[in-house]
Structures are given as C-alpha cells and as structure tokens.
Amino acid sequence: MAPSHGTPPRTQDELLTTDEVATLLRVHPKHVYRLLKRGIPARRAGGKWLFPREEVLRWSEVSTRSAPEPEPSRDEAAPAPLLAANGDLAVETLLALHQANHHPLIGFVLADRTRALELVEQGHVLAAGWHGALPPELEARGGLARIHLVHREVGLITAPGKKPPALERLSRVRLASRPPTAGVRHHLDQTLRENGLDSEAIHQRAQLLASHRDVACAVARGEADVGLASRAWASRLGLSFRSLGHEAYGLIIPTACLGAPAVVGLCETAQGSALRRSLRGIPGYEPGDTGKIQILAARASGRARATHNGKEGVQ
Structure with a gap:
C-alpha cells in the first residue's frame, strides 16, 4: 500500500x-x-x-509499519439494523428524519449506554447511544466511529413550579434515578461526592428507571418527587429543572458497518440542516457540531484518533 x-x-x-x-x-x-x-x-x-x-x-x-488487520469472515452475520439508546429526544428526532428521508429503516432498542455498547460489541445492533469517554480498552482497540449529535444539559427535575430539594434531602424524598451503568448517573454521583454525600445511601430507596422519559413521566404522574433526566425531557413535560451539568451525546458505530446503506443514510441525516434546526428548537440542546464523525483507530497503528473531517473529534 x-x-x-x-x-x-x-x-x-x-x-x-x-x-x-x-x-x-x-x-x-x-x-x-x-x-x-x-x-x-x-x-x-x-x-x-x-x-x-x-x-x-x-x-x-x-x-504500513503495522500488521494488517484480518478481514472479517464472509459467514459472519451483519448486525441487525437497530440502534440501542436510552430514548433521548435527539435520537428520536434523528430516526424520524432518517425515515422521512426514505433511508433504509433502523429500529430502536431501549438500553442505557453500557448495555447499548455491549450490544454493539456483540454484533447485535448497528449503533449505540453514548456520552462521556469510552472505556480505555475500547479506545485502544479502535474499530469504532463516533457520530456527534448534540451537547445536552442534564439535572434534577420536579413537578411544575416546585424547586428540586437540597441534595442532602434526596434520601428523604421519592427519587426517580437511573442505574449506575447509565451515563447520566455520573453527574449526580459526582455532585453528591463534591458535597460530601454518599450516593449509595441516597439511592437506597430510589426508583432506578430505564430512560430519561421514564424518569420524567414518573415525576409528571406524581410517582416521584424528584428525578434525574435531561432538560429536554423536563421541558417536553413542562417540569421544573435544576442543572447538574452538560455532556456531549452521540452514537457509536463499528467502522466495519460504515458502508452499510442504513448507516450511510444515518450519517447523511445527522449531517443535514434539518436535524440541526430541529435540535435547536429543543431546550437544553446545543447542536453546534452535529454530524461530526470521528474514527477511533487502533493505537497499535500509531494513530489513536483520526477524524472524518480532518479535525479533532468531540469528546
């Protein structure tokens, strides 16, 4: 070569x-x-x-100085055209536009970020919703691409007109939270640690729900006093919101699947102006780098990261 x-x-x-x-x-x-x-x-x-x-x-x-990668077996089954994520509104908007543009259909599987990445690694789905840093072993191994969708704001939500309680009172109210494997838990756990509070004790009686939508709905129905979710879902249901931080949110896709028609359509939709316009209208979303594609190449090749547009990708 x-x-x-x-x-x-x-x-x-x-x-x-x-x-x-x-x-x-x-x-x-x-x-x-x-x-x-x-x-x-x-x-x-x-x-x-x-x-x-x-x-x-x-x-x-x-x-050319590194060993060539083995070609995949012809008998190896391609992942099903599915996207695993936690029901973020950015993903819902992306899939709706993807279908409206008559690209090959992609189904949806509800999963937190850890389970979604496992499904990608096991070859069961084409893409996984992801936010935050990837596990070091995956970054080093490479073979994955990241598509940035949006920067989103996450925090505590309560019923309309009610302020979220002080952090030290969370163990004494009905808390709807997320499992430790959910990326959004990092923001709450870190905030609790910074304030000298024990997250495990706070979550001892908490409901651990599967998605931002489930948390927001539990608060809206009066089944929880406070919840952990995105500003986007709080706004969708008219709930009060207290920010805990911002994070980059996007998709993880195996690079071997980048040529699949469904993935090509997904990339084109993510890079289109229609998605940016839609995301810009959702409170708590900042779509500035929407559609940027970053290749995570194996570090053994001497290049840990290479992006599709010649720029450093979004973390």
Whole structure:
C-alpha cells in the first residue's frame, strides 16, 4: 500500500475522491472502503467519502509499519439494523428524519449506554447511544466511529413550579434515578461526592428507571418527587429543572458497518440542516457540531484518533 509518487503536486488541504485515493495508495477502489475500518482519515460530503491527501499519506506511512488487520469472515452475520439508546429526544428526532428521508429503516432498542455498547460489541445492533469517554480498552482497540449529535444539559427535575430539594434531602424524598451503568448517573454521583454525600445511601430507596422519559413521566404522574433526566425531557413535560451539568451525546458505530446503506443514510441525516434546526428548537440542546464523525483507530497503528473531517473529534 505504498503511495504513488507519479501524481502531480497537490495543495495540502485538498480532498481526494475514493478513486483518487486508490490511485495514490495503489490499491483497488473497493479496498479503500476496507481501509475505513482501519482508521484512514476521511469525511462524508454530499453522500460520498472524501479524503484529506496529506493526512492519508501520513496515515499510510504509519499503517504500513503495522500488521494488517484480518478481514472479517464472509459467514459472519451483519448486525441487525437497530440502534440501542436510552430514548433521548435527539435520537428520536434523528430516526424520524432518517425515515422521512426514505433511508433504509433502523429500529430502536431501549438500553442505557453500557448495555447499548455491549450490544454493539456483540454484533447485535448497528449503533449505540453514548456520552462521556469510552472505556480505555475500547479506545485502544479502535474499530469504532463516533457520530456527534448534540451537547445536552442534564439535572434534577420536579413537578411544575416546585424547586428540586437540597441534595442532602434526596434520601428523604421519592427519587426517580437511573442505574449506575447509565451515563447520566455520573453527574449526580459526582455532585453528591463534591458535597460530601454518599450516593449509595441516597439511592437506597430510589426508583432506578430505564430512560430519561421514564424518569420524567414518573415525576409528571406524581410517582416521584424528584428525578434525574435531561432538560429536554423536563421541558417536553413542562417540569421544573435544576442543572447538574452538560455532556456531549452521540452514537457509536463499528467502522466495519460504515458502508452499510442504513448507516450511510444515518450519517447523511445527522449531517443535514434539518436535524440541526430541529435540535435547536429543543431546550437544553446545543447542536453546534452535529454530524461530526470521528474514527477511533487502533493505537497499535500509531494513530489513536483520526477524524472524518480532518479535525479533532468531540469528546
């Protein structure tokens, strides 16, 4: 996969097509798509892949010094066209627009971020909703892509017109929270620790619900006095809100699945202006980098991260 030196000089930031990259690296054009799962720098634009020439050359020099990755077995079943997430409104909006654009259908599986990532790792789903840092072993192994959707605000919610109680009183009220495997629990647990409070004691009698929607509905129905959820869901049901922090939220997809028609459609929908407009209208959402795609390449290749648009991806 040595680069060809017979091509004319190019500008440093020029983007190459798939065929041009194939010529540059002296490989078949179909092989370029296989290189996506190995972390070759690329971005999607107008429904096709584009490759920053200088980054491709640097990546090629490093990757040729490492052992080639084995090709997947032809008998290996592709993941079902499913997306596992916790019911975030950004995901609901994305899937609705994806369907409206007549892309191949993607089903939804309710799961917190830990379970969703397990389903991706086991090959049961195409994508997982994720926020926060990935486990170090997955970052090191690579083979995953992250699509940023939105920065969202999370916190405590209560009935309309009622202020969330003081943190030290949470153990004495009916708390609707999330399991420890849910990413949003990190914000509450950290806030409790910073205030010298024991999260385990606070959650001893709490309801641990499966999603932000379930928490918001429990508070709205009067089944809980306070809940842990996003501002977006609090606003959807007209509930009061007290912020605990902000976090980046997006999708994790195996790079080997990036060429699947359903995933291509999902990427195009995520990068479209319609999704940004829709997310901008939801309180607690900041869609500035919506659609940015980041490849998490194996660190053994010498490049821990390469993004599809030549920029550092969103954490």
